[in-house]
Amino acid sequence: MKATGADNLSWVNDFRQGMPVVDDLTYLNHASVGPPHADTIAAAQAFLADQHAHGSLNQLDWFAKLDEARAQAAQLLRTSEERIAIMPNTSTGLMRALGAIPLQSGDEVVAIADAFPAIYFPVKSFADRGATLIEVEPALNIDLTQQVLDAITPRTRVVAIPWVGFLRGARLDLAALSEERRRRNFFLVVDAIQGVGVVPLALDELMVDFLSFQGAKWLLSPLGAGVLYASESACELAPDFQGWYGHEIDWNAFLRRDTALWQGARRYEVATHSMPSVYGFVASLSRFNAIGIPRIWERIRSLTDRIFAGLSQLPVLIVTPQPAEQRAGIVTFSCEGAGAPAGSDWASPASELFAELSRQRISVSFREGFIRVSPHFYNTEEEVDVFLAAVKGFLG
Ligand SMILES: Cc1ncc(COP(=O)(O)O)c(C=O)c1O
Structure with a gap:
């Protein structure tokens, strides 16, 4: 047909x-899992064939592919490569982001009551470190963005929301939330898995601190590759646990202990990536950018x-x-x-x-x-x- x-x-x-x-x-059923295009599958298989035939011989190509993933993701999100970290999934990105945010007792964390568990539980456990969790209860025929804006107080430290809700598909107005973020001093953390690949996004025009998603739904990618966007100021924070991929490691001198965290969002990366997924992800991202x-x-x-x-x-x-x-x-x-x-x-x-x-x-x-x-x-x-x-x- x-x-x-x-x-x-x-x-x-x-x-x-x-x-x-x-x-x-x-x-x-793309809000569940997206079926990858044949070219995406071929890219993932090409990586596996290479590892099968050559082990780590072509490792430099793998690193180049990671750079390509960051560049393609940056193009899709209308931002720069320095703002992009490669992640296995949405949850890991959200946890890396939340882990970097300093929290004080008395702080409030605004969340959505019917959010998907991938954001709900990281945010709840983060708030349990001494803050108060404010859960916005979505209601039919009431604008959810306004409900979130109404929940923000001078004590709000973090607003952690899905861009598009998994259940009703309600899309929050990121421009309005970003305006509020400019006016007040809180961190805006976004689970964007149900919106990226569907609705245009220009992160360089917004004030979003962190935004995380996996490619396996609307970007029609293999399971296991995604992105954490971190704004320039979010990259002045340090992740709670530092991973070796977050450091500018010298691959000829692993025992150097004076390496620095990457300047940009790569500081939030943890370790070895699922490369078949990354190869497929790049093929999908390139196609979405071309279209x-x-x-x-x-x-x-x-x-x-x-x-x-x-x-x-x-x-x-x-x-x-x-x-x-x-x-x-x-x-x-x-x-x-x-x-x-x-x-x-x-x-x-x-x-x-x-x-x-x-x-x-x-x-x-x-x-x-x-x-x-x-x-x-x-x-x-x-x-x-x-x-x-x-x-x-x-x-x-
Ligand atoms: C809103 C939302 N966030 C996150 C996820 C998935 O999270 P992760 O990529 O961490 O598996 C889903 C669906 O699976 C979802 O609908």
């Missing part, structure tokens, strides 16, 4: 050539608009904010209103719908009683319609 539409979508169709997933599944995130976002926005429009005709409750500036690639709904008997658990029709979609090889997520749909730019309108028809068929 090809992408059709008024625009010239040959770039989408070219990309689909390298995505066998489209022949097997109606895959609308351009504005074009990707335009397409994802159009597909999610179509999902909104289709679902609005059906007896479901959409919990994702409708305005495009408050969402990214996720649309989440429950079957509340779909005729579940009074007093019954309305999650149950949703779980049956999820089972039916799975039977039809339509891949979405079932989370906390909700169905979460997350199309990417390479999906087609027809795939969205297959999903909508299946939901309609189920709800009768």
Whole structure:
């Protein structure tokens, strides 16, 4: 099935050539895990073949690939390479960031109550070092950014938020939070895994202290490679534990003890990276940079608009904010209103719908009683319609 539409979508169709997933599944589940493109898989395999055949002989190429990863990530995030550290996943980046932030008793740490555990637990355990955790409870039809802004006080030391929430897909306004960060003295720490690769981001225009993500969702990369962005002032801090990759190690003199931490974000790196993942990550990043995130976002926005429009005709409750500036690639709904008997658990029709979609090889997520749909730019309108028809068929 090809992408059709008024625009010239040959770039989408070219990309689909390298995505066998489209022949097997109606895959609308990128908020869970993104299937890598054939070129990304080939890059990861090339690394493994090299290690298989030559051991560490070509190690200098591996370091060059790490430099390329930092450069490509910097281009994607509109910042400079010095601001980029390579990480295995979002959580590690968040922990490295939080570990560097000095905390005093009486400090407050603002978090989101329904945040994914990958940010919730690092932030909670950080606050447990003597600060008070302020949990913002998201509410339907209330702007979450405003709720976070309202929770900030003169005692706030850290605001640690997901850019895009994993469950409802609500996108926080990083520009507004960054403005507040400029006015007040707190650290803004962002889990960006559900937004990077979907919505354009220009970190050099914002005042974000740390931002962390893994590439295995929306950047369609192998599991195990990601990025920690650290602002210039965040690189004046030192990580709580220093790793050898955080130092300017002399590879001919490992016993030198006078090495310094890297000046930039690399000071937060820990140790040997998962190089097959890094090779794949670079291939994905390069492709996303070549396509351009504005074009990707335009397409994802159009597909999610179509999902909104289709679902609005059906007896479901959409919990994702409708305005495009408050969402990214996720649309989440429950079957509340779909005729579940009074007093019954309305999650149950949703779980049956999820089972039916799975039977039809339509891949979405079932989370906390909700169905979460997350199309990417390479999906087609027809795939969205297959999903909508299946939901309609189920709800009768
Ligand atoms: C908001 C959010 N943060 C983080 C993660 C994953 O964290 P990590 O990359 O540390 O495994 C997910 C999903 O798996 C997520 O939805």
